[in-house]
Amino acid sequence: MIQLRSYPQVFKALKILQWLLSFVILIIEMIQIAIYFSHISNNNLSIPKSSFFSKQHFYNGEVKYWYYIVISTTLIGIGYYLAKFHRYWGMGPYIMIDLIFFILWLVAGLANLSPVYKGSNLSCPLIQSNLVSTQDLKLHCLYYIISLTLGWINTVLFFTTSIICQIIKREKIKWDEEKSGLSRSSKDCKSYGPMDSRSNLNPA
Structure with a gap:
């Protein structure tokens, strides 16, 4: 059975991907x-x-303020996490960190749906407004949808890493229990070993 705690580089790669997506979203914004x-x-x-x-x-456009806060927080928070990755991996990983970011991105994703979602279709309100519809606005709307899509991908990634954190936590608990059991067994063997030797030297 695959033990996720044995593959820290996979988890680190997911964190790097989260950071890169956040950076790309910032550029698009x-x-x-x-x-x-x-x-x-x-x-x-x-x-x-x-x-x-x-x-x-x-x-x-008010939702942009919240979106920028989430993006900035992610870049700083995940950047620091990656800088101290070995420390956090050894002590954790902590599911609360990923859950917090998951909630932040989920709220941001839902908020960003507000300006573009109408009925059962995604639409761009700028094109339907009284502004002169030009290629600029169409391009703006395209980037808006791309940013929205990447944001939801990041939301899914944080949900995924939250699940991975929980799995790794259970693996570590099980491993600690097995290690404790082996340690007790080893001590028992050592304590009974000499007695067994003496009994072999002095048969009844």
Whole structure:
């Protein structure tokens, strides 16, 4: 039977993937901001650039604040985790860390569905708004969907590592119990060994 605790590099690879996905999502979010600002400037629109982060009748940009907090927290938290990986692996791994990140990304994913989900289909409210529909906005919407998708992939990854943490915890408990049992058996053998030898030298 495969023992997950024997493969720390697999778990570490998953953590690296989580960090990389978060970094890619951050880059995509920055691209969205640049495209949105560029669209307003190029078309001389009277809409303030800060509208990207505000709630409007066609777009809820307030969710971006929470999304950026989750991304930043993940980059810092998982980055530190990777830097101290051997320490955390030896002492843990701790399921609470992955559960917290799973909840953060789950909430962020659900919040990000709000601006783009209508009825039974994913749609881009910017295209359906009173803004002039251009290639810029279509590109912005494409990046939004990509960011949303990668965010949900990260959510699944954190759920997966949470399960792995729980499995490893059970494996370590079982291993400690077996080790304790072997240790007691070894002590028993040592304590009875000399007596057995004497009994062999002095047969009844």
